[in-house]
Amino acid sequence: MKKMNILKTATAALLSLFAVSLSACSDDDTVGAQTAKTYDMGGFAKGADVSWLTEMEANDIAFYDATGRKNDCMKILRSLGMNAIRLRVWVDPADGWCGQQDVVAKAVRAHNLGMRLMIDFHYSDSWADPSKQNIPEAWKNYTLEEMKQAVANHTRTVLEALKKAGIDSVEWVQVGNETTTGMLWPMGKVSNGNFANFAQLVNAGYDAAKEVYPKTKVIVHVDQGNKLGKFTWLFDGLKAAGGKWDVIGMSLYPGDSDWTTEVADCLTNIEKLKQRYGTDIVISEVGMDWNSEQAEPCLRHLVDGAKKVPACEGVFYWEPECYNGWKQYAKGAFDNSGKPTKALDAFK
Template identity: 30%
Template sequence: MPLAHPLRALPAALLLMLGTLPAAEAREGRAYYFGSDLSYVNEMEDCGATYSRDGKPEDVYALFKSSGANLVRLRLWNDPKWTPYSNLADVTKAMKRAKAAGLPVLLDFHYSDDWADGDKQLVPAAWANLSTDQQVEALYKFTYDTLMTLNAQGLMPDQVQVGNETNGEMMGSVTWKQGDPVKPINWERNARLFNAGIRAVKDAGLKAGKTPRIMLHIAQPENVEGWFLKATKAGIEGYDLIGISYYKKWSKMDMAGLGAVINRLRHTYPGKDIVVVETAYPYTDKHMDENVNLMGEDSTFPAYGFSPEGQARYLLDLMQLTLDNGGAGVVYWEPAWVSTKCKTRWGSGSNWENATFFDFAGKALPALDWPKADYVYPVEMTFRVKDEGQSALFVSGDFTGGLAVPMTRENGWFVYRSWQRPGSTLLAGAATTPEALKDAPASEITVPAKAAVATLSTK
């Protein structure tokens, strides 16, 4: 929680020692994700869609690869009898295309026969009458068998989502209609299901010799911190990434609020990477078909408006915001869901046509190349305090969002590492208890261009 009082400022002569880390202490750089969810591509191409830069149709996966993308997200439903897409056969086809283009894959298990999202988590029909014990076993087996089937074809994904926008209880409803009240989560059951999925990914990875990174995913930043706090208390563990959906249309937070959430999450869960795994922005308020577009005025910010250039600027700013707050990447939702003659659940054409990376003729817009922008990447700052026998030490400051973060013992020091924007100025202090931080001496630090160590004083 925020500190009651600001850290006590140190006289200039007592400010921290700051220097470049010795080579032996240098830590590896991080991976950053520039992704797109291309789950609709196979269906759109079957319906006649084409994609190009200059009017000449190109392979869409190669097109995204050439734009600098380094991750493709694909959803998987259990047994969607209502559509031939997003089942295992369709996902396998898509993963082969991604592999041919040199694009890693994030496989998104919905654990449903239909859309699982922030409003609903419908249990697969085949599992609806099973006991909780049986559902836990079924979820484990489905996850493990799916991954091993893919691995047999050389398609083990690089990342796996255990659930999609799991704001509600995983597989928590048999039926759902708009306006149904939100049911409280049975966290004992929820934790068992999540941990079964996580364990299945790890077991499959161990068997295959390649373990995907595991993501848990919540819709809208205002819901994320509370959910993960409860999930942690319930014993959900073993995942690597925290995924957030961020849509202006459905979120109560502006972009600054999103940044603050990312910042607090990375300090609350320092071993996890934070990714905005769904977002979108409209480039026009026009439409090509009669399917009413979801992205309207309520999906825009005044700074960007409706324009291809505004859409691109939104993505660039969102990625930089994510980096500045210690996040690891952004994934755009369905940038290739263009209008075609076919019908989806919501009618003929596409209700996402004005939020894709392609104009109504299928020609690429500036947003396609958002991964190529000149971003400012964070550097790793190591904060340390001499180990003089203290039982514990905590670090805090404006850079932690006011959180008191425990430091760890390493080779005669208490240490905490954090990724920070070069050139930024921050305050940091340390104390033996979270309560004592309000009176701790504060060191003002200008983050250098390379990884560095900052020695703090508690006196």
């Protein structure tokens, strides 16, 4: 059954890619004698994590621009000013979604639209976050040396598949997702101030990523960007243990009542972390309730403020394409009719 599900997923992804290629000359592309619209893909990264996209499409969920015209989701995001896409990778997901084949299919679509890429390795068969960092089932009984090799092999294999698919550049690679107290628990969990295992696992991913894409910037990612102490504790310990990173990744999910303070603290922390470690920062994830009246001003304040901080490389909205109760997630940025909300105007 599992192999059948994975085959179904791969087939759906390929069909999705084929459908996108057929529509490549529609909407904002060259039509007849008209000149194709051009987009600025450089500079400050204005991005979105759309890892659920192919699964949504396989469930016949469609996307519409502000006028109600049906279009490809990534094209809609690009028309709103986004120039980068973030995609999560799971090792052996039960249904195939967010596995290697699915990630390559989505990455090729983004690449063909000229968008930059961030690849987010969870090093798990499913979600990894501050509350769980589960070892993949196939790696359960590994020693530390075997685990380091598995991290390196998985990182290398996925990135080599992207390169083989014609993607010549992956701008960022995230080694672990929201690794606030380490990853691959219990082996890589930071306890009693011992960062040694975590640092070795991070370095295994770091080195493998550089083998495939030497210019990629490797991110270590922590949640709650408004709380400086979480970052200094983690990165002081990681640095002392010999851990390597190029960019610090942040998550920020502000609340309606205190978003002004959370955003202000986050922007201040970016500058403080740059001063402390000498590395840039990227807001890898941000989100707010799709129907909140505070979503638009919050996102505008965050994106505009981040652009003014030289140390910040960009802001990525987490799963903005979610709408109408998809996976019970309410922090997307499309309304219940499948059209983008005004919150995404912040990325124009």
